[in-house]
Amino acid sequence: MTFKRVAIIGLGLLGGSIGLAVRDYLPGAITTGYDADPATRRRAAERGLVATVCETAAAAVRNADLVILCVPVGAMAAAGAEIAAALPLHALVSDVGSSKQAVAEALAVALPGHAVIPAHPVAGTERSGADAGFAALFQQRWCILTPPADADPAQVAALTDFWEALGAHVEIMEAAHHDRVLAVTSHLPHLIAYTIVGTASDLETVTQGEVIKYSAGGFRDFTRIAASDPVMWRDVFLTNKDAVLEMLQRFSEDLTALQRAIRVGDGDQLFDHFSRTRAIRRSIIEQGQDDARPDFGRSDHGDEKP
């Protein structure tokens, strides 16, 4: 079982990247696509993000055997409703949303009787929109599938093959566990980054100009993920509330402990904590999930090292 006609609803960073990746790595498949924004549809056509840009979501899915919803998590129910009438019975529906229990529930309601296997490629950049996508986005990244208990194994296998063809490693996981894992590896980091960037821009004693000027001391790292798409992230926090609040509680406890260590001048506790965290970065680099060059290799400085 192989997908030959892939419909992509939503042509931003993720949808556009899937379209380009199918063109480059799955030449046997053809793509259709739709985006609610007319300007995005025009730009998608100019860039060739999909072979055919349609004027409605229904038209895009009419002949599809795989439909991938690439809209913010909060818009999944509406996107499902828009395609429900035109969706072929045999077509598999999937998505790329960052919270999976909420998506599964929304699509079960919007598309009763249709096969749905939610997916989450753990990949992205801080860019969004029709100009942001690129074919290699999923190379060496993980894509998590959260098939329901009654999913057809042949469809799970076909969706696995699809993502592997796009360059991803595929992992199967329960939706609830996915939501907890991503709460700590993605959602909490984004919330923290959004918070600190907001804090830094609201101070009375330090100007925003100074914050920008001296950002190379660490702050700039946070501004990258705090530049991510606001609608997407609003929806993530609204739909993965419980797991995010649980992780946030743990973070706050740990921060309070370090705050106290600073206040009482407990250098040993600070040193012990700061020593522990080095090992995790080493593992991330060993597993190919980040660049080993210092400073992410973003300056060319690292290249001058012997």
Add this chain to the structure above:
Amino acid sequence: MTFKRVAIIGLGLLGGSIGLAVRDYLPGAITTGYDADPATRRRAAERGLVATVCETAAAAVRNADLVILCVPVGAMAAAGAEIAAALPLHALVSDVGSSKQAVAEALAVALPGHAVIPAHPVAGTERSGADAGFAALFQQRWCILTPPADADPAQVAALTDFWEALGAHVEIMEAAHHDRVLAVTSHLPHLIAYTIVGTASDLETVTQGEVIKYSAGGFRDFTRIAASDPVMWRDVFLTNKDAVLEMLQRFSEDLTALQRAIRVGDGDQLFDHFSRTRAIRRSIIEQGQDDARPDFGRSDHGDEKP
């Protein structure tokens, strides 16, 4: 007034980079250096971080007209005491520490009667040690000087010229203001990053293996700065306690507000906050303080963009 003999005490990332930068960009000056760790001294000699590696700090400064202390902030007083007897009367003493009031006080006590102009080049990577330095570290980065009120203007000008020759932009600031600015642009981000990396590795419901595997969702950005030198950072928090605790208080208030917005499902507040933070990143990139390529350009993906 130009420095011809530069002594560097401490040959890690910063000290080593200064030595290499003087060699490349100030060929008229000669360097001596010392590090308390014999292995670092050996490696410094192998890499040629300074022209002459000395066996004591006193020997390194004996003929110097500029001495730069590149040791953790908590070790400044001891480093000052070590060189006091051998330090030529006319020599200017400076440093590269990340908190400036504490350094000024420590060196005033350790080196009475000597000219001291503290400095802080806002540059670095997550690496440390004798292998970490490179000549271009200071290119396009800011270097903040915090001269005392009675500093000799000719010495301030000479130190400015020195850092500009190494590629930095120089800014003059009061030490107390420096400490507050850096608390928000550097110290708080490091504290937050150290905290979240610790939190993520201590969970019961999500394994450390999962955290590493799915780190590309945002978490990995924090692990880079949480891999920085633990001794250096312990000392920063112990010596810039008041400003760090003040900024941390503001951050905690803002985080609590976002936590509440998530809990009550206030999507508008989340959206408004997440929209505001994009502009700051744009300014940082416009001012050349970060890489404009998506994902810091660390994958090659960005290069495929049209």
